[in-house]
Amino acid sequence: MAVSERRGLARGSPVEWGPRLLLLLLLAGCSGRIHRLTLTGEKRADIQLNSFGFYTNGTLEVDLSLLQLGPQKTEEKTPLVGFSLTRVRSGSVLSYSPQEPYDCPLQKNSSNLLVLFLINTKDLQVQVRKYGDQKKLFIFPGLLPEVPSNPGPPKPGPSATPKVDSVAPSTINKDGPVLSTVSQESQQGPSRKDKELVLDLNLHDNSYNFSFHVVIGSRAEEGQYNLNFHNCHNLIPGREQPFNISVMIWEKNPEGFLSAAEIPLFKLYMVMSTCFLAAGIFWVSVLCRNTYNVFKIHWLMAALAFTKSISLLFHSINYYFINSQGHPIEGLAVMHYITHLLKGALLFITIALIGSGWAFVKYVLSDKEKKVFGIVIPLQVLANVAYIVMESREEGASDYRLWKEILFLVDLICCGTILFPVVWSIRHLQDASGTDGKVAVSLAKLKLFRHYYVTVICYIYFTRIIAILLQVAVPFQWQWLYQLLVEGSTLTFFVLTGYKFQPAGDNPYLQLPQEDEEDVQMDQVMTDSGFREGLSKVNKAGGRELL
Structure with a gap:
């Protein structure tokens, strides 16, 4: 089932933006905190997709429905295409960390880097690498199951979340908060498998697609998260390879779709x-x-x-x-x-x-x-x-x-x-x-x-x-x-x-000048304002008095 059909949010085909202000006004804000980004012929090496402040039980869902890349070199050992999830604790401005030219973020560990999703087109898999001690940051393949509108037994479908390694799938209650369950093996400590998960990468009509969701499992993992897409093949100027991408992102806190800083x-x-x-x-x-x-x-x-x-x-x-x-x-x-x-x-x-x-x-x-x-x-x-x-x-x-x-x-x-x-x-x-x-x-x-x-x-x-x-x-x-x-x-x-x-x-x-009051007020005003020196006052009798 397509993402737009499952969510019931994307009504019709994507709209091409025109130069007219009226069209912009009519389409303004239609995506909100449910993002849908489609890029054609893109040549940028780094794309910042979104920034969102998550509380405990907050969820991030990403559905990469289309990814078309140029010719890839088969001798590369490390994938050069993928997503990165970073966290900044104080202010989105600090999220832009300087990096050296031609330096691929997918091949470098940063202090703010939490998770890398490395897209391996050769083996048709996505390697998930976690950095740091992130015990309660849970990652699952697929998207979260829908909350049924009518009470009844849940229907199995392609959007159901399968079990990944030592972490059990997450579920959603009626009120919306996400409830994460962890198996006994995961509670004893992080294992090698939990550090490096592997997701399936699908190939259809020369287009790659996969989906995953992230659950913020504790207060220690709360913070401002940035999701970026990287294509390190385009780092060298003059050698950029155009690619097409279509991705849909859902961000949600227990109280709703607003970021932590936007709730009040x-x-x-x-x-x-x-x-x-x-x-x-x-x-x-x-x-x-x-x-x-x-x-x-x-x-x-x-x-x-x-x-x-x-x-x-x-x-x-x-x-x-x-x-x-x-x-x-x-x-x-x-x-x-x-x-x-x-x-x-x-x-x-x-x-x-x-x-x-x-x-x-x-x-x-x-x-x-x-x-x-x-x-x-x-x-x-x-x-x-x-x-x-x-x-x-x-x-x-x-x-x-x-x-x-x-x-x-x-x-x-x-x-x-x-x-x-x-x-x-x-x-x-x-x-x-x-x-x-x-x-x-x-x-x-x-x-x-x-x-x-x-x-x-x-x-x-x-x-x-x-x-x-x-x-x-x-x-x-x-x-x-x-x-x-x-x-x-x-x-x-x-x-x-x-x-x-x-x-x-x-x-x-607004006051009109009064001749009778001018002589009385002038000495005080000129003294207070510092304009006394070098000025003289002309009396009504015709004489001149030096100040």
Whole structure:
């Protein structure tokens, strides 16, 4: 029975991805944590298939349904094609360990390497080599048997798990957790056979296929696991041999299909969505109480808060369905990507408009500011397209890393570009504070702009740098703190920006200059801001008093 028929998840033939954004939106997230990767004419030597955090009784199932290789050398003693299973205890960034050029991972033992699946096409077998003291990391041929929907005796089928050496087959109870049983021989200590298992490799129409599943049997084996495919024949540039591969992967923890670091995200995004919704409602109430001082930018800030709340709501719902079904609902995924696109565009546009002083002190943007918006808006569209493509494609796809680099680069460019309007406004206020005769108001606005500049810098720093460092430093089950820091920093940034630029009569950003108060406040403002030296004050009677 085919894998798609046994699981009931692959509906129809594989879809070829087109360049249109709408097609990407409709197909986004359809695989979820049940991965299906098909590569044709691939020439890469190393392919990272997936990364997943497993708890005790977590399972990894791999079904290699098609593998077509080029001409192989028969004199090779060690197979140069196969899978590797590695574990990284703190952060997925550390999973990329440097290696020498032309160095085959299948012929080298690493500190993180746990299991090698060496595909021997000559003898039609797969050699399983375990490294380290992995007593409770169980490996079995075939896939896990299905849980029957109706009570009754189990029906034997090709997906049943046969017994391998000294380890008994694993079973699944009604609630989903995997229960592993070990024979008496395995409990006494690992044997040579347990160290090197042998799986059958099938050959059909010049295509190899086999399947296996891994069970995490104890807390000592919990961690972040990476599954990679290696074809060491393609290590030497210019001698690559194209190959075709189709593999399907199921990853599951006892609580569902989410990785250990993703299990709390459903509740986290739901709580943060409520917080942004409450902030948006409170902001609208403030605008309704101060209608005289409300500008268009204030309503744009309210729209940003509500859009962010809706985006997080759809994100939370997606994680709920991924955890229960292994893939999200396509319609909800489309809504999430649409709101995510609107949120990203509104965020950078709002920051740039506030920094330029639009609607508060002027209603026309300068040519330089128009160029900034002409750069930021298209870049934000490109960044969101890259995000959608990354979410839609499998991690092992050929262009996955390219779109990931595009997203990172575009995001950095946008973060740097939106700072220019704030810097220009600060320079403008510095020049105006000593020439327009309204020093008190100009310096108060200058101080506010400087605070806003520092706030934007801190927001970028926390969400782009500190959050990544936190993800690397914490253990695998606590990597959800990365999302908590990002969303918490975003909420704090929204609240501080709203407080600084609230529509109140005593806000220096909105305050009109008063001639009677200017002379009284000027001495104190100039003394506090350091602009006293070299300036003079002109009295209304026509005299000049040196300061």
